Amino acid sequence: MTTGPILDPRVLGRAETAHRALLDAVLGEAGATHQQWIALNISTLSPTELDRDRLVARLAIATKVDRHSAGVVVAELLAAELLAVPPGGCGPVRATAEGLELQRRIRGVFDEAIARLYLGIPAEDLTVLSRTLIEITARIDAELVQRPPARQAGWPIPPAAPGSSM
Numbered sequence: 544m545t546t547g548p549i550l551d552p553r554v555l556g557r558a559e560t561a562h563r564a565l566l567d568a569v570l571g572e573a574g575a576t577h578q579q580w581i582a583l584n585i586s587t588l589s590p591t592e593l594d595r596d597r598l599v600a601r602l603a604i605a606t607k608v609d610r611h612s613a614g615v616v617v618a619e620l621l622a623a624e625l626l627a628v629p630p631g632g633c634g635p636v637r638a639t640a641e642g643l644e645l646q647r648r649i650r651g652v653f654d655e656a657i658a659r660l661y662l663g664i665p666a667e668d669l670t671v672l673s674r675t676l677i678e679i680t681a682r683i684d685a686e687l688v689q690r691p692p693a694r695q696a697g698w699p700i701p702p703a704a705p706g707s708s709m
Contacts, residue, residue: 569653573645578606578616583638583646586626592635595628
């Protein structure tokens with residue numbers, strides 16, 4: 544018999560929104576955006592070296608945006624000298640010393656807050672939740688691959704019935 548709330552999209556959404564708000568506050572203090580943070584992480588944590596095109600592709604997938612938008616983020620990081628490419632533009636994109644320091648500072652502040660907030664939650668519960676969220680994320684990613692791209696105009700909203708108020 545279940546004795547607590549059941550994991551559903553509302554619970555997931557509220558947790559994700561709360562985590563994101565905390566991360567965005569930390570990123571704002573550091574002068575970085577969420578997409579810049581993800582790009583820095585991809586460039587430094589990837590097990591293989593990434594050239595600019597592969598970094599842009601990975602960022603687009605990770606943030607669920609088009610390649611052009613991801614390319615703008617990478618260009619911002621290059622212009623800010625947080626990422627660098629070898630002379631001539633060929634070769635792996637790497638975080639600069641400043642990029643690595645920014646990533647280290649953000650990670651430290653965020654990890655400290657999360658450790659404090661998760662304190663007292665049994666490790667077994669966190670392990671089960673982690674496995675569950677990984678599986679849900681994989682299923683959502685697979686579902687997104689199967690869906691056609693969203694129409695630019697969005698979903699049409701049907702007109703209100705005569706005499707009704709909105």
